[in-house]
Amino acid sequence: MALDVELYQGESRRLVRTQPLIELLRPAFAEELAGHPGRPRFVLKLRNDPGPAGYEGDPGLTNLRPDFGYIHVAIQVEGRVVHQKPYSVNGLVGPVLAQVARKIAPEERHWAFRIAGLPAAEDAQRLPPVVDGADDIDVSRSARLSFGIRPAAEPQVPLLDLTGYGVVPEEGDEPVTVLLGPGVQRRLMDMELSKEVEEGGFLVGRPFRRADDPERYAVIVDEVLPAEHSGASLMHFTFTGDSFRAMSRTLGEHPPERQLVGWYHTHLFQTERTIGLSRTDIDLHRDTFRRPWQVAALINLTSTRRILSCYAASADWMASCPIRSLDDDTDSRRSAHPSLGHH
Structure with a gap:
């Protein structure tokens, strides 16, 4: 045609x-x-x-x-x-x-x-598949149900002094500062990734409130977990229920302070926008990773480079997060960067 x-x-x-x-x-x-x-x-x-x-x-x-x-x-x-x-x-x-x-x-x-x-446009729409065995629950009638429903308790988020990690706190509206623990940047930059379909997984680490501004957060990413049982195509990456179950089993083997601090996925094309996330990425993050300190990490793949950027929910949008690798000790007091990458 x-x-x-x-x-x-x-x-x-x-x-x-x-x-x-x-x-x-x-x-x-x-x-x-x-x-x-x-x-x-x-x-x-x-x-x-x-x-x-x-x-x-x-x-x-x-x-x-x-x-x-x-x-x-x-x-x-x-x-x-x-x-x-x-x-x-x-x-x-x-x-x-x-x-x-x-x-x-x-x-x-x-x-x-x-x-x-x-x-x-109406012919191009694809309806989501019908989920077999699902049911709607009216939580307002929970007293008459055979089981109880109550909100899960939010985890306690301790304070963190960024200067102790060689990061100079800066004023701004970035909701989360991302610190990559020892070896994490090398893991993200060197791990085997497909150039045919998008790939992704989970970020495990520790969330904190910033000591200089407790309304803002910092997360230390300690481990990268590639997702199991995930769906993927040239333009989309999809978690499944089995992906989260496998992640939960692995997370259960970690110390209790280790938590799910976010997720990552790849893009196989370069973006011309200041924010690299697609509308689908934003919806996935807001629907699934709802804690204010959870981040979405994006690895843009080109023929010669990988560029890592991180985003967190801010009002009704996604804001860019400064990133600092704790492996980088060439300058003991420097600001975090908006992205990291290598050739």
């Missing part, structure tokens, strides 16, 4: 350009095609995974079909695959369209685009 990209100008969204998607993408892959003489063949697979609302470049562009937010590109030359990788639609198409928009009307700030020929 041939797909076209439509470019719209102004607040009235007047259609000003229609161009085949494949023609738009060819210049974007000039570097990947260098050294491969012959006519390239592009195989494009758009994925029905919601992405960001638009391209945040100059000028910005609103994506009118963010429900198809990602695209897998494979390039063949003379029958041999010379490049294949998933991309966000905004990150791949946005810079090219922004250049076109600047040539059409340099002063215009309102632009939008859509990939035409996709299924209608």
Whole structure:
């Protein structure tokens, strides 16, 4: 099926350009095609995974079909695959369209685009599977049930002086400071991770309230537990009930102060947004990891690098968390970083 990209100008969204998607993408892959003489063949697979609302470049562009937010590109030359990788639609198409928009009307700030020929939004929805054996419980009638229901007691969270770990406390609105215990950064940076599907697991450690600001938290991550019995695809990672049961058994073998302080998963594409988590990631975190000190760690994989970022719930959004590896003793008093990585 041939797909076209439509470019719209102004607040009235007047259609000003229609161009085949494949023609738009060819210049974007000039570097990947260098050294491969012959006519390239592009195989494009758009994925029905919601992405960001638009391209945040100059000028910005609103994506009118963010429900198809990602695209897998494979390039063949003379029958041999010379490049294949998933991309966000905004990150791949946005810079090219922004250049076109600047040539059409340099002063215009309102632009939008859509990939035409996709299924209608209502046809693209996928309903969640029906859970066999589930039932709804009205907790207001718990006195008449054959079993009792009461809230679990919140664990006591002790105070922690960050200066004792070589971190200079800074004023800000970051809800959680993440300290990676001995060997944890090496574990995250060197562990075997798939480049075909997302992977993930759990972070075990100790939560604290910051001594300088008890309304904010710090967590020390002591161990990384890859999830068992998990589901995965190119764009999504899913925990199952068996994943949590296996984690709980392992956690039961730890000292009582060790707790589930968060989770991690990989992304196989680069993000153009300041926050790398997808809407699905945010919903998973808010529904499952509800304690204010639990964090979501994201490992962005590229062909040459791994970049680690952490996020925690803040109001109705996810805020970036500063990270400090306790293996890094080159400067005994330094601020925590927003991300860590290696080549």
